[in-house]
Amino acid sequence: MIPEITQKLLAAKKAKGISFADLEKILGRDEVWIAAVIYRQASASEEEAKKLIEALGLGGIYVQELTEPSVKGLGPVVPTDPLIYRFYEIMQVYGMPIKEVIHEKFGDGIMSAIDFTLDVEKEEDPKGDRVKVIMNGKFLPYKKW
Known part of the structure; x- marks a missing residue:
C-alpha cells in the first residue's frame, strides 16, 4: 500500500x-x-x-x-508488482552466487545498505533498450571478538 x-x-x-x-x-x-x-x-x-x-x-x-525516520521495506509478502518482483526473483536466483562472489573477493561480511548508492541508467540497444542498475555499497566485514 x-x-x-x-x-x-x-x-x-x-x-x-x-x-x-x-x-x-x-x-x-x-x-x-x-x-x-x-x-x-x-x-x-x-x-x-x-x-x-x-x-x-x-x-x-x-x-x-x-x-521523520521512515519505516523501510516492502513488508513480509512477496511483491506482486512485476518490476519489483523481478528484483526479488533476481535475488532468489542470483542471491547466493552474488554472496559467494562477494565473500571470495572481500571475505566474510556484507554490503552496506546504509553507506550505499544506487543508480539507474538507460543503455540504448538496437535489440531493445537495457536497464542498467548499479549498486555501490561499502563492504562491512564481520567483527571477531
Missing part, C-alpha cells in the same frame, strides 16, 4: 510535469534517493524537504513528515 503522502507528492510531481532527473538537479541529490524520500523509504533534511516541496508546488505541511 502506497502511503497517502507518497500519493500526494507523486500527483503533484505529475501535475508539474517534473521528472526525478529534474528534481535531482534542483535538490543536488540522486534521483533514486529522491524517489526513496517520496516513497518514505528515506528521510530528508529540513532543507532538502523544503526544496522538494517547493519544487512540487506544495505547501510546507509535508516538510516535517519527510524529515
Whole structure:
C-alpha cells in the first residue's frame, strides 16, 4: 500500500510535469534517493524537504513528515508488482552466487545498505533498450571478538 503522502507528492510531481532527473538537479541529490524520500523509504533534511516541496508546488505541511525516520521495506509478502518482483526473483536466483562472489573477493561480511548508492541508467540497444542498475555499497566485514 502506497502511503497517502507518497500519493500526494507523486500527483503533484505529475501535475508539474517534473521528472526525478529534474528534481535531482534542483535538490543536488540522486534521483533514486529522491524517489526513496517520496516513497518514505528515506528521510530528508529540513532543507532538502523544503526544496522538494517547493519544487512540487506544495505547501510546507509535508516538510516535517519527510524529515521523520521512515519505516523501510516492502513488508513480509512477496511483491506482486512485476518490476519489483523481478528484483526479488533476481535475488532468489542470483542471491547466493552474488554472496559467494562477494565473500571470495572481500571475505566474510556484507554490503552496506546504509553507506550505499544506487543508480539507474538507460543503455540504448538496437535489440531493445537495457536497464542498467548499479549498486555501490561499502563492504562491512564481520567483527571477531
